[in-house]
Amino acid sequence: MYRILSPxxxxxxxxxxxxxxxxxxxxxxxxxxxxxxxxxxxxxxxxFLFSDPIDSGKAGGIFPMIISTAYVTLIALLVAxxxxxxAAVYLAEYAGEGRLVAAIRFGAETxxxxxxxxxxxxGLAFFVIYLDMGWSVLSGGLTLALMALPTILAASEVxxxxxxxxxxxxxxxxxxxxxxxxxxxxxxxxxxxITTGIILGMGRAIAEAAAILYTVGAAxxxxxSLMDPARPLPLHLYILATEGIxxxxxxxxxxxxxxxxxxxxxxxxxxxxxxxxxxxxx
Amino acid sequence: xxxxxxxEDLNVYFDELHILKDVSLKxxxxxxxxxxxxxxxxxxxxxxxxxxxxxxxxxxxxxxTVLLDREDIYDPKVDVVELRKRVGMVFQKPNPFPKxxxxxVAYGLKVHGESDKDxxxxxxxxxxxxxxxxxxxxxxxxxxxxxxxxxxQQRLCIARTIAVEPEVILMDEPCxxxxxxxxxxIEDLIHRLKKDYTIIIVTHNMQQATRVSKHTAFFLHGEIIxxxxxxxxxxxxxxxxxxxxxxxxxx
Numbered sequence: 001m002y003r004i005l006s007p008x009x010x011x012x013x014x015x016x017x018x019x020x021x022x023x024x025x026x027x028x029x030x031x032x033x034x035x036x037x038x039x040x041x042x043x044x045x046x047x048f049l050f051s052d053p054i055d056s057g058k059a060g061g062i063f064p065m066i067i068s069t070a071y072v073t074l075i076a077l078l079v080a081x082x083x084x085x086x087a088a089v090y091l092a093e094y095a096g097e098g099r100l101v102a103a104i105r106f107g108a109e110t111x112x113x114x115x116x117x118x119x120x121x122x123g124l125a126f127f128v129i130y131l132d133m134g135w136s137v138l139s140g141g142l143t144l145a146l147m148a149l150p151t152i153l154a155a156s157e158v159x160x161x162x163x164x165x166x167x168x169x170x171x172x173x174x175x176x177x178x179x180x181x182x183x184x185x186x187x188x189x190x191x192x193x194i195t196t197g198i199i200l201g202m203g204r205a206i207a208e209a210a211a212i213l214y215t216v217g218a219a220x221x222x223x224x225s226l227m228d229p230a231r232p233l234p235l236h237l238y239i240l241a242t243e244g245i246x247x248x249x250x251x252x253x254x255x256x257x258x259x260x261x262x263x264x265x266x267x268x269x270x271x272x273x274x275x276x277x278x279x280x281x282x
Numbered sequence: 283x284x285x286x287x288x289x290e291d292l293n294v295y296f297d298e299l300h301i302l303k304d305v306s307l308k309x310x311x312x313x314x315x316x317x318x319x320x321x322x323x324x325x326x327x328x329x330x331x332x333x334x335x336x337x338x339x340x341x342x343x344x345x346x347t348v349l350l351d352r353e354d355i356y357d358p359k360v361d362v363v364e365l366r367k368r369v370g371m372v373f374q375k376p377n378p379f380p381k382x383x384x385x386x387v388a389y390g391l392k393v394h395g396e397s398d399k400d401x402x403x404x405x406x407x408x409x410x411x412x413x414x415x416x417x418x419x420x421x422x423x424x425x426x427x428x429x430x431x432x433x434x435q436q437r438l439c440i441a442r443t444i445a446v447e448p449e450v451i452l453m454d455e456p457c458x459x460x461x462x463x464x465x466x467x468i469e470d471l472i473h474r475l476k477k478d479y480t481i482i483i484v485t486h487n488m489q490q491a492t493r494v495s496k497h498t499a500f501f502l503h504g505e506i507i508x509x510x511x512x513x514x515x516x517x518x519x520x521x522x523x524x525x526x527x528x529x530x531x532x533x
Contacts, residue, residue, distance in 0.1 A: 096340075166377035170439070173335060174390040174446060175367035184389070189380050279380045281429025 033258055040255025043248050049256070053220055057236060058246045062253055064222040068137065068230035069206060069260075071223055072216060075141025076148050076205040081198055083145075084152030085187075088194075091153075092160040093182055112150035117210040119147050124214035138226040140216030147211055148201030155200055159193020160186060189279070192272045199268050206261060209234035233257045286311045286450060286480040287332060292346035294327055296339065301327045303504045305346075309497075314472060314481045316491035316512065319501030320532065325484045328501070329452045332482070333369040334362050350450070367394060370443035374455040376435035378427035378442070383410075383419050386427045386438055390446035405445055413441035414471050433464025440471060444479070451475070453483040457490065469494050488528055492516050500524045 005013070047061055054060030087104065095101040123143030133139040163186050171181040187194070217229025218239065231239075233253055240250035276282075287309040294302040302324045309315050317325040327336065334355065336342040348355050355365055367390075378386050387406040388396075396402060406423070410416040415437040419430070427438055436456055443451055453472075457465040472481060472494045485491050491498055492512055499509035500519075508515060508524045519525045526532055 164377070166373065166375060167379055169335070169338075169373065170377040170379065170442075171389070171393075172338070173333060173366055173371040173373075174393065174442065175363045175365075176390070176393040177363055180393045184393070185379055279426055279428070281426030 033262075036251065036258050037255045039251040040253070040258075043252035044255060048252060052222075053236075056220070056243075056245050057240050057249055059249075062233065062236060062249075062256065064220060065231055065233045065236040065253065066256070066260075067222050068216070069232040069234075069257075071137045071230060072141040072144055072212065072232050073202060073206045075137060075226075076144035077198065077202055079142060079145035080148040080152050080201055080205075084149050084197070084201065085156050085194055088153050088156030088160055089182060089187065092157050093178075093186065108150040108153050111146070112154065115210075116147060116208055117213070119143055119211040120214045122146070123211065128215055134227060135215065135217030135219075135229040136227045137216060137223045137230045140212040140230065140232070143211050143215045144205040144208060147208060148205045151204055152194075152197045152201040155197025156190070156194045159190040159197065162193070163189045192276050195268060195272050199265065202264070203261060206264075207234055207257065209238045213238075233260075284311045285309060286351065287482075288347075288349040288352075289328075289332075290347045290349075292328075292331065292348060293344060294324070294331060294336065295341075295343040297341040301504050302331070302344075305504075305506050307499055307506060307509060309480060309482060311480050312477060313497060314476050314483060314495040315497040315499065316495035317482065317484045317499050317501060318486070318488065318491050318527070320527065321486070323501040324504040325501050326454050329371075329454060329482055329484055332450070332452060333366050333371055335366075335371065337362065367446050368448050369450045369452060370446065370448035371452045372436070372439050372443055372454065372456045375459050376432055376439055378430070378435050378438050380426065380428055382424045383427050383430070383438060384423040387441050387445050390442060394446060409441040409445040410438075412444055412475070413437045414467065414474075415441055431464070433460050433467060436460060436464065436468060437471065440468075440475075444475070448479065450480045450482065453481065455484050455486060458486065465490070488516070488530075500527065502527070 049061060049066070050063050051061035052063060053065075087108075091101060091104060095104075120143065123139055123146070127133045127139035127142050128135060133142075167185050167189060168181050171185045172178070176184070212232060212235055216232065216235065218231050218235065219229035220231060221228075223230035233256065237250050237253040237257065240246055240253060285308045287307075289305060289307045289309075292302055292305040293300065305324075305328065317328065319325050330336045331344065331348060332350075332355075336344070344356070350365070350369065354360070379389060381389070384406055387409050388402045391402060391405055396405070407416065407420075410419060415434060418434060419438075422429075427435060430438060436459075440451075440456075457468050460468065469490065472483070475481060483491075483494060485494075495512045497510065498512040498515045500507045500515065500521075500523075502523055508519060508521045515524060516528055519528065
């Protein structure tokens with residue numbers, strides 16, 4: 001067969017293309033994060049982090065927004081994690097193949113491709129109005145839970161599914177029940193993947209503005225009860241920028257959000273790494 | 283003679299596939315029985331019938347009787363969990379849990395309700411000693427079992443099995459993934475365990491069968507062609523096919 005390129009040369013070319021693709025990806029990431037942080041850093045100081053906004057955010061800090069973010073994200077994860085992991089264990093370990101399973105899987109996939117603004121509208125209609133929760137951290141947190149759920153479910157299911165089948169055989173052969181096997185062998189072995197799923201879900205929830213736009217209100221005060229309205233960081237950022245209140249503070253808010261996400265990601269990755277090493281004896 | 287297990291006219295099907303055909307075999311107490319035969323002849327399916335691991339496969343169907351201490355293990359009243367406690371299993375590939383050495387051995391005890399720390403410590407040490415592994419792991423009981431060598435992992439799996447004090451230990455080619463030195467250690471271990479346990483070992487290694495077992499059954503195409511004392515099977519088999527197999531003419 002006639003070849004334009006020798007295998008050796010085509011190998012080299014393809015390797016360089018992959019290398020360059022990787023490099024560009026990292027470069028884009030660094031540019032975005034670097035840009036936000038550089039633009040935001042000048043306004044970030046202890047006062048900005050720990051004081052209330054003044055004049056709708058033109059001046060002052062973002063302390064209530066940080067608290068609001070923590071609040072809604074926590075609610076979202078507290079609701080979505082047990083549901084998502086539970087459904088994943090059911091699908092991977094108990095369900096087998098059937099119509100119900102196919103329906104659940106289809107539902108989860110569809111859910112994860114629905115635009116976040118639709119979740120916002122649904123949250124408004126269902127939580128805020130129908131269940132009469134009003135604009136509150138609870139309505140916002142539950143709306144975010146719906147968004148995080150399919151992400152947590154999908155990642156957990158893959159991870160539970162990929163646990164070595166020989167572990168469960170070993171456990172069952174010792175006379176353990178199915179539930180003991182799931183709870184004490186399979187889930188611990190799948191924990192790194194499940195944690196990654198929870199962090200991905202959190203990433204979706206923590207940075208979301210559209211889904212909470214109609215559900216959480218836009219209060220500037222620190223939310224105390226579940227029924228208080230709030231203004232998480234992404235929403236604050238959105239309002240500061242679109243209403244032309246303060247672009248500098250918008251960048252500051254964005255930078256704080258990015259840094260929080262970076263810290264959470266790095267810390268969980270380190271913990272997951274350590275857990276995996278301990279578990280696998282490396 | 284006391285029999286631990288009596289299998290009569292056992293037929294096993296997976297869907298339409300007829301895997302075991304009218305298999306009958308009696309297995310004596312506290313003795314090693316080797317099952318030999320070419321790949322795909324039904325040896326593994328046979329031992330998995332003895333602890334009902336085949337139940338996990340949806341398409342599994344069987345008829346015939348399997349008695350353990352004179353009780354039918356396929357009786358609807360039988361608790362499978364209790365049965366598997368009495369009939370332990372060691373798999374072809376060492377499959378320790380991704381947990382510490384200690385937790386691997388303590389696992390079976392814990393799932394059967396033991397929670398007393400002192401009892402667990404004592405039983406874990408006892409089982410590891412019985413599996414000839416204690417000296418190698420006593421310093422690293424809290425380290426992951428995944429860090430052990432293949433041979434150590436397999437002895438850990440044996441320790442894990444004997445910790446729940448079964449009557450029978452099924453071994454499905456326990457040495458096929460191990461090097462010769464580890465294999466020797468497992469075989470020595472089998473010799474020491476046979477006085478307390480009834481052991482059934484599937485092996486592809488003829489020498490291994492002669493070294494460890496007192497009785498041998500030869501499987502071919504889902505049937506037992508011949509069974510009896512290992513010496514007799516290997517020195518003067520009755521059936522031509524047995525002779526062909528053990529002399530390496532096929533398989």
